[in-house]
Amino acid sequence: MSLKASVGLRLGDLELKVQIEVHSGEVLAVLGPNGSGKTTLLRALAGLLAIERGRVTLDGEVLEDPARQIRRAPAERSTGFVFQDYLLFPHLTVVENVAFGLKARGMSRSGARAAAPDWLRAMGLETHANAKPGALSGGQAQRVALARALAPNPRLLLLDEPLSALDAGTKLEVRRELSNHLRSFQGTTLMVTHNPLEAAALADRLIVLEGGRVIQDGTSAEVAQHPRSPYVAELVGLNLIRGRGSNGQIVVEGGGLLVVPSGFEGDVFAAIHPRAVALHRGRPEGSPRNVWEGAVAGIDLEGDRTRVTVDGPVRMVAEVTTQALKELDLVAAGPVWVSIKATEIQVYPA
Amino acid sequence: MALSPPSLHSPQPPPEEAARTGGGSSAALEKASTAMVKLAVGVAVAFFLLPLLGLLLRTPWGELSTELASPPVRSALWLSLVCSLAATGISVVFGVPLAWALARWTFPGRSLVRALTTLPMIVPPVVGGVALLLAFGRRGFAGRWLDQAFGVTLPFTMAGAILAETFVAMPFLVITVEAGLRSMNRRFEDAAATLGARPWVTFRRVTLPLIAPSLWAGAALAWARALGEFGATITFAGNLPGRTQTIPLAVYLALETRLEAAITLSVVLLAVSLTILVLLRERFMPNL
Known part of the structure; x- marks a missing residue:
């Protein structure tokens, strides 16, 4: 039936x-x-x-x-x-x-x-x-x-x-x-x-x-x-990147490179939660594998959280607290550094 | 009928406009144009009011009841009501399907059919009467056939008067109902269909009630047109007292002989039409 x-x-x-x-x-x-x-x-x-x-x-x-x-x-x-x-x-x-x-x-x-x-x-x-x-x-x-x-x-x-x-x-x-x-x-x-x-x-x-x-x-x-x-990624509030995966890297469609957990070959999607995207005013130290410099393209306030869109080699939306927004002074001009841990990236076949 | 005068006071000009055109002269201009509009409205109202007044001032009110009781007046009134209502009924029966076809079907020559339908509105009624005579007259091609096949003669009969009135009245119904069908939300018909209603049930229980205001307005216009019909009727049906002499015809005839009778008949026709129109307006046509 x-x-x-x-x-x-x-x-x-x-x-x-x-x-x-x-x-x-x-x-x-x-x-x-x-x-x-x-x-x-x-x-x-x-x-x-x-x-x-x-x-x-x-x-x-x-x-x-x-x-x-x-x-x-x-x-x-x-x-x-x-x-x-x-x-x-x-x-x-x-x-x-x-x-x-x-x-x-x-x-x-x-x-x-x-x-x-x-x-x-x-x-x-x-x-x-x-x-x-x-x-x-x-x-x-x-x-x-x-x-x-x-x-x-x-x-x-x-x-x-x-x-x-x-x-x-x-x-x-x-x-x-x-x-x-x-x-x-x-x-x-x-x-x-x-x-x-x-x-x-x-x-x-x-x-x-x-x-x-x-x-x-x-x-x-x-x-x-x-x-x-x-469309779906935006509905559910995720960053979605499409590209070709090989040897623990994704060559992003439209340019850019993403380091991801290895094991994904060929045409793939990578989903990244905005919470997993960190922003810095200077080049960050430490372990994150994906680090690049970009510029703030937009800021959306959603309650006590803020979503910041950063243009760079790969466009990325980051979620920061209102506190961090103030501390980093993101409203002001100037370069912003983006960092994402490889383990926070979900990769699945396209 | 309640006259609702348009709001005539003009709003103050916005400050920037006043500044642009120079405050004082702009206000004066505004005042002058308002006065001109008021004047035009006054002339228009007077234009409608004066003939009515002329009629009412000359009405022999004392003899109105005796005039009304006289057989010729009563038969003309009766004939007018019967013929105009019959014409309205025929217009509804055939005009609603025609309006439906014009609104909902696409077929070659649709605009031609629509033009044909509205032709009686622009052709002088006398010309319409002549055309009817040539088609449905005793020697007209349709008339001869009707005579030979069914023994039916239309010219110079009450049926002929009804036919002539229908000819000039039906276009009003068709265009009004077609407009109603076009402007209604057809998705209500979709809703009815998903609920299991067949096309006829949908038409009767959804479409018809939704276009009821248009239907009533169209019927009222058609009826008013039929009631006042003169040219086509006198040409096609003649002016036979008791058979085809409706009030407009009787008024015209009485003008030659007894002015009082003409006035009385006019006032009676006016009162009847006004009463029905007001009743209809209150009920169905708040915007007309």
Whole structure:
């Protein structure tokens, strides 16, 4: 019981070519920058966009196969879709919104009227049953959207940035509720997000989409430790360097040399946590193997920590304490020395 | 109908602007242009108000009830209401699908069809009436066929009056509804589809309610146009009391004989249209 999809389509500048497999009860997060094709993928799976190549099967049933001219209309797929802006029908009340799918899928008017309130209770919305969507807060609207999508008991649940429209205050609470609902949902779930924290909190596994292709998949811990693209590295806050490894050294793409633990040959990634990057005003003494001179290119304050970007043979982000920032007087001009211990560099095949 | 006058007071010019143009003369200029706008507004309002006033001042209020009770006035009023409402109904039944096709389908000649649809809005109604006569008249190509195949004659009948009114009224409905369909968020239809709604259910339960304001506005405009229709009706349907003589036609005829009757009929038509328009406006068209 699972979703198996191979989706190939072209939409404007985007060429989407994705293969995924998600099991029942599993939650797959789809992470990626704007324009990477995340929403397009969801729309294709829901049948709102026709695929040109590939095949979509849900629980063994073929939903779409252009080669065999099979295409189930959106209404004929057992799909629940939570849209980024929810798209609650503004002319219907909350309970009518939730009952909409039940009625459309053939339940009688009275049956739908009876079943919808159960969903509202489950979402803690029973007091808002007769409100219009316009009168709801963001968190309430999100819960109505989820209830409306889940009420017809779909086998595939598609969530498009379900938390992005919420303010920071309600986001955490709604995320916890959403996590509970997803855990009790028996079907297959795909959730689009661009927030790695959301992916880690809600999903069992994630794929990273860039330019219409899956460039990485795995658990969020795997992805966070071994990013395979500058986008992911920046999301999880790591320095990512790509190059060719040989004899304990990496020849960095675009110039520069990195000394690393030996044993990695060929095309590799090197991930370095900004905490492992030390800054000095003079040439440092001692054991660090990677030492070079650079210039401060930018300083970002993040709470009590500061991230300093240093341009040099290899561009590097270092994390220093506010105390160190002051002591080194990094705001002033002048050369800065970067040092990284070889043992702090994680190397993995590209 | 509540007139909401535009806000006429002008804000103070920003300091830098005042400095650039030299404070005193700028303020004087501002004042003068405000006065000119006020003058134009006054002229426009007077232009609409004076004819109405002329009508109301000459209305024989004392005889209004007896005039209203007279059979010719009542039959003209009745005919006007029936024909204009029928024309509005036909416009909705055929105009909404046409608006849908123009808004949602891409087909060769779509802009031609749209131009054709709006033609009755720019063609003088008399010309429209002549064209109708040539097509649907007893000797017109469509009219002859209707006569021979079904025994239906349209010219100089009430059905003909309705046809003439529909011809001039339907374009208003089509363009208003098409604009509504174009401006609505179509992703609501996607949402309905993912919830299992077939196209017809989606249209009935999502699209139609969402474009309801456009539909009502379009129907009101079409109805108002049909109610006031004169040229096409008199050309195609004639001026037969009790059959095709609607109020505008009766007013025109009465002008020649009894001015009081013409005034009474005009006031009645004015009152009826105004009442319905205000009711519709309150309910559906807060922006119209």
